[in-house]
Amino acid sequence: MGLSSTSPCDLDREFAPQIAHLLASPPLQSAQEYYDRLIQSDKHDGIRVNFSSKHGKGVCANKEFAEGDLILKDQILVGAQHSLNKIDCTVCSYCFRFIGSVEFQIGRRLYWQSIGSSSDCTNRRHYHGSDAGSSASSSGATKENSNTLPEEVLQSLINGDLSLPFTDHFGLPQVVACRGCEEEHYCSQSCADSDWETYHSLLCTGSKTDPSRRSAIQKFVEHANGTNDIFLVAAKAITLTVLRYKKLKRQPQKNTDELNFSLLMEAWKPLSMGFKKRWWDSVALPDDVDFCDEDSFRQQIRDLAYTSLQLLKDAIFESECAPLFSLEVYGHIIGMFELNNLGLVVASPVEDYFIHIDDLPDDEKEEAEKVTRPFLDALGEDYAVPCEGTAFFPLQSCMNHSCCPNAKAYKRDEDTDGRAVIIALKPISKDDEITISYIDEDVPYEERQAQLADYGFICTCPRCEEEKPN
16 A cells, blocks of 8 residues: 555645755755864864765865874764663763762662662664664663662762762762753753753743643653654754744844745754655664565554654744644654764763772772672673763764775763764775764675665675675
8 A cells, every 4th residue: 555645744735845945955065164164163174074976975084094093073963862771871961971970870770770660661662773773772770680779878879978989080070950840960051051042941841831831841752752762852953943043033134934934944954964864764674574564664653753743843833933843854854863873872980980990909899899899789780881862963974884984983981971983993094085884894795785775875885896796
């Protein structure tokens, strides 16, 4: 029968011309100017973004890089921590740096583990294209552990009344609360203000939010947490655009529909640069879904996206930004995260802490472990769970794939926030294209090509050309 071509969303029909403009590839000159400004503002003078008819965007070296050199630390445009990962890791909601203290991180995680929060949140996210995108997949808290500790001990860790040995080596920023709600926390007032101005002011469920709107936001979040938390990062992409639009609208100018849409296009520009396909068209078919059921599967996830969109519209709809709330745009935003997600990962200081204890001289280690061992046993094998989430990195997303890449995403010890870090795998000459691998490049040719088909291309890198069957 096939996936129905008729959208259930009235906005798709009412604003079809505007939606087509939003989803069209940006003009080459506009895109080049955008990336040149972005590179200049972030001081990434070692790279440039080029455009070609064969591969579209690509990142090239403006200088030589030696093996191991830092090529890029790319800021997140939009990102969100996986919902279940919040049980294991408390991080800044804007930059994703771990906050509080090692004691706070351990105590809070063990507290949630002890009250069984994980048992309420073990649903797998069936509709995302990869395990990395499922908030359930990364959470260590979903595993039972019989080595529970008294609640008063955990509260002492959380409140700072109990200190563990050598944690002064692992200082973390103090927790700064959201000005409105108790859901979001930050590493600084600067991050709190930036998040409020960029995303969170439209999604806050604090007491100052209108009760009906607060209830609508909560329903949207509950639906996302119960189905797929990629909807949360899609909502942040829409709020980013709406708030950028409102800021542009505050500038003195004549108010006309034509001008308003040009302002919306300008507000949308950062997201317009990402490669997009509809989520329900681009998501990989799960292994447990038969090929004959593919149309039904894709219809289900389109329906799921539409339900999510309806809930989001109830919460934050802005009539002047109505095209953003069409199913067509919403599906393309989610698809952008599906196809361009390098993965938001920040290593846990709890892991570094227990490694430090293990590396102490024998006499100091023995003494320290009298205190730390019960906590390590209670945390279990997953004591080192990192912060994980979904994010869009504007410059990293321009990097093309190769099965023999000359660069990779790699977090060093000093990289303690959510930015994407790209390191040279081998010497790179000036003007060489910088490539990364979108997949595990160690698998055979046929398997690599099958995985890359989900990205919509056939790889013709030197390695694939050499290994291609005659």
